Amino acid sequence: xxxxxxxxxxxxxxxxxxKLKIVSEPGRRTLAIATSGNxxxxxxxxxxxxxxxxxxxxxxxxxxESQPTMFKAAQLVGRAVREVWRVDGxxxxxxxxxxxxxxxxxxxxxxxxxRLFMIYAAGNFIEVTPDTPYFQIGEHKxxxxxxxxxxxxxxxxxxxxxxxxxxxxxxxxxNLGVGPPIDVLVLRKDALVPELDFRIExxxxxxxxxxxxxxxxxxxxxxxxxxxxxxxxxxxxxxG
Amino acid sequence: xxxxxxxxxxxxxxxxxxKLKIVSEPGRRTLAIATSGNxxxxxxxxxxxxxxxxxxxxxxxxxxESQPTMFKAAQLVGRAVREVWRVDGxxxxxxxxxxxxxxxxxxxxxxxxxRLFMIYAAGNFIEVTPDTPYFQIGEHKxxxxxxxxxxxxxxxxxxxxxxxxxxxxxxxxxNLGVGPPIDVLVLRKDALVPELDFRIExxxxxxxxxxxxxxxxxxxxxxxxxxxxxxxxxxxxxxG
Numbered sequence: 121x122x123x124x125x126x127x128x129x130x131x132x133x134x135x136x137x138x139k140l141k142i143v144s145e146p147g148r149r150t151l152a153i154a155t156s157g158n159x160x161x162x163x164x165x166x167x168x169x170x171x172x173x174x175x176x177x178x179x180x181x182x183x184x185e186s187q188p189t190m191f192k193a194a195q196l197v198g199r200a201v202r203e204v205w206r207v208d209g210x211x212x213x214x215x216x217x218x219x220x221x222x223x224x225x226x227x228x229x230x231x232x233x234x235r236l237f238m239i240y241a242a243g244n245f246i247e248v249t250p251d252t253p254y255f256q257i258g259e260h261k262x263x264x265x266x267x268x269x270x271x272x273x274x275x276x277x278x279x280x281x282x283x284x285x286x287x288x289x290x291x292x293x294x295n296l297g298v299g300p301p302i303d304v305l306v307l308r309k310d311a312l313v314p315e316l317d318f319r320i321e322x323x324x325x326x327x328x329x330x331x332x333x334x335x336x337x338x339x340x341x342x343x344x345x346x347x348x349x350x351x352x353x354x355x356x357x358x359x360g
Numbered sequence: 361x362x363x364x365x366x367x368x369x370x371x372x373x374x375x376x377x378x379k380l381k382i383v384s385e386p387g388r389r390t391l392a393i394a395t396s397g398n399x400x401x402x403x404x405x406x407x408x409x410x411x412x413x414x415x416x417x418x419x420x421x422x423x424x425e426s427q428p429t430m431f432k433a434a435q436l437v438g439r440a441v442r443e444v445w446r447v448d449g450x451x452x453x454x455x456x457x458x459x460x461x462x463x464x465x466x467x468x469x470x471x472x473x474x475r476l477f478m479i480y481a482a483g484n485f486i487e488v489t490p491d492t493p494y495f496q497i498g499e500h501k502x503x504x505x506x507x508x509x510x511x512x513x514x515x516x517x518x519x520x521x522x523x524x525x526x527x528x529x530x531x532x533x534x535n536l537g538v539g540p541p542i543d544v545l546v547l548r549k550d551a552l553v554p555e556l557d558f559r560i561e562x563x564x565x566x567x568x569x570x571x572x573x574x575x576x577x578x579x580x581x582x583x584x585x586x587x588x589x590x591x592x593x594x595x596x597x598x599x600g
Contacts, residue, residue, distance in 0.1 A: 261501030265530040269578050278587040286582055290505040304590070318590045326589055333585045338509045341577035342526060347518040349566055350544070350558045 121226060121307075122284045123154040124292070126299035134296075140303040141166050143184050143227075146313040151184055151193060151227035152305050156258030157220040157241070158212070164204045165197070165221065173200050190227060190235040197225050198243030205241070222257040227307060234309050254280075256287075262294040263287030277306060282330070285320075289331050302327070361466060361547075362524045363394040364532070366539035374536075380543040381406050383424050383467075386553040391424055391433060391467035392545050396498030397460040397481070398452070404444045405437070405461065413440050430467065430475040437465050438483030445481070462497040467547060474549050494520075496527075502534040503527030517546060522570070525560075529571050542567070 123140035137159060144150040153169075155162035172181025173196055187193035201221060209219045219241055226236035238255040239245040248255060250273040256264065263286075270283045281304065291298045306316035320327050363380035377399060384390040393409075395402035412421025413436055427433035441461060449459045459481055466476035478495040479485040488495060490513040496504065503526075510523045521544065531538045546556035560567050 261534070262505055264534050265502055265505070266578060266582070268533060269575050270582055276587075279582075281588050282585060283582055285588065286585075293508060294501070294504050316590050320590075326586075330585055334581065335509050337577075337581035337584065338506060341574065341581055342506070342510055342519075342523055344577065345522060345526075345570055345573045346566075347516075348521050348525070350556050350560075 121152050121154050121224060121305045122281070122288055123303045124288065124298045125301050125303065126297060127159045128297050131296060134299075136301070137163075138303060140305060142305060142314060142317060144314060145185065147230065148312065149185070149227065149229045150307055150312055150314055151190075151225070151229075152307070153197065154224040154257065156222050158217065161201075161204055161208065161212075161219060161221040162223070164208065165200045165223070168200045168203060169197065173203060188229065189232050190229055190237075193227075193229070194225050194235075194237045194239065194245050194247075197223060197237075197239050198245055200243075201239060201241065202243040205243075224255055224257055228309070228312060230312055234307065254284075259291055259295045259298050263289075263291040266290065277308065281306060281316075285327065285330055286334050289327075289334060300327075361392050361394050361464060361545045362521070362528055363543045364528065364538045365541050365543065366537060367399045368537050371536060374539075376541070377403075378543060380545060382545055382554060382557060384554060385425065387470065388552065389425070389467065389469045390547055390552055390554055391430075391465070391469075392547070393437065394464040394497065396462045398457065401444055401448065401452075401459060401461040402463070404448065405440045405463070408440045408443060409437065413443060428469065429472050430469055430477075433467075433469070434465050434475075434477045434479065434485050434487075437463060437477075437479050438485055440483075441479060441481065442483040445483075464495055464497055468549070468552060470552055474547065494524075499531055499535045499538050503529075503531040506530065517548065521546060521556075525567065525570055526574050529567075529574060540567075 121140060125136045125138055126134060127137045128134045139155045139162070141153045153166065155166070169184055172183045175182050182196055184193050184196060187196055205219055212219050221241050223239040224236065225239055228234040236248040236255060237245045238257065253273040254267055254271050266283060266287050271280060288302060292300070300320065300322040302320040304316060304318045304320060305314055308315045361380060365376045365378055366374060367377045368374045379395045379402070381393045393406065395406070409424055412423045415422050422436055424433050424436060427436055445459055452459050461481050463479040464476065465479055468474040476488040476495060477485045478497065493513040494507055494511050506523060506527050511520060515523070528542060532540070540560065540562040542560040544556060544558045544560060545554055548555045
């Protein structure tokens, strides 16, 4: 899971906020949430999950740590989103702000599979499958072409991380609302503890090198393709 | 200038429409308009320009052919956009459709420079400069990273065409609303006649080859970048 840290309320109001939240009880569960959209909404969702979401039937406060499966945990995140909507949604809309939030929720609970969900503002969610082995939230378009071409269900974990960083780089170059540092989590199947939990700073040597190499590779790649052979004055539909 | 030909009113209602209009009087002027947005709006703008836009001061009908400079011609296109807004804007909004149109307008009038403008729905416009030597309209994000990295003001015309086609390919792969055939215009400085006016069909041999080579190049490019060196269990901010 990869998350940038930039938030903005206009281009003259930019700040750094961590958007990758990790909850780990080594050997029992490792869960992670990445957020995009309205920061007040996503922070409220995270805070609510930490304090506990009330179960409407039992009245008990439920947390991610108390969920027996990833599916149940994803449902709980969805309920937290709906609860924030219930409290803040109407007021946000009165101020013409949108209740705009999307989350990636992934991880593993002992005894279950590693699962990755994308959770929408309505609290509903979808899950990664072999056909579509990745999700993006937030500003996703600039960085999608490389993911579509290079990431499969069989991709090595650190190749996937590398390609994810290339994708992030493309996004950061084109949208000032996405920026470093970048938080990274690698979770290996059945490890039940983060294998890598790292913040890549803007001057990180590997990341700077990756950005330069990728730019150079793109420039070289197109040079190796022949120029279009389409001749001069091919009949077309010029109108005089 | 490169334009796809796909329009849609929902994914179950897809059609082919030419969106690249060329007006050429060889030796005197060659102008071209590419459109995006609501097809009824852009077609009305094109039709109005063909019939003539009334000059509010003289009452005369003005066409692109009657404009002495590219700047004046761009203003005329802007006036055509405003005229369509005046006639259709309110009704569109009543039906919750947006008055959504963007145009590229470029070319050369004898005695003037080659110029390229991007014209907005309000009829205002901006012009390409050496710092920003290209414009995109419509679905622009997927295809922007390669343009940003590979196109400069000094890029050879047919290299630029090639890079433009790569950019289009990235867009078509990610957005079903963008599709072949692709119309292409190459206009060389002071030629005052199209050097290339060509429709690239979906099975065009060069374009199919370009798509395959580019996909392969992207996959190879990332393989030549080393994997991230970030070690296991780097101290981070795991919270239990």
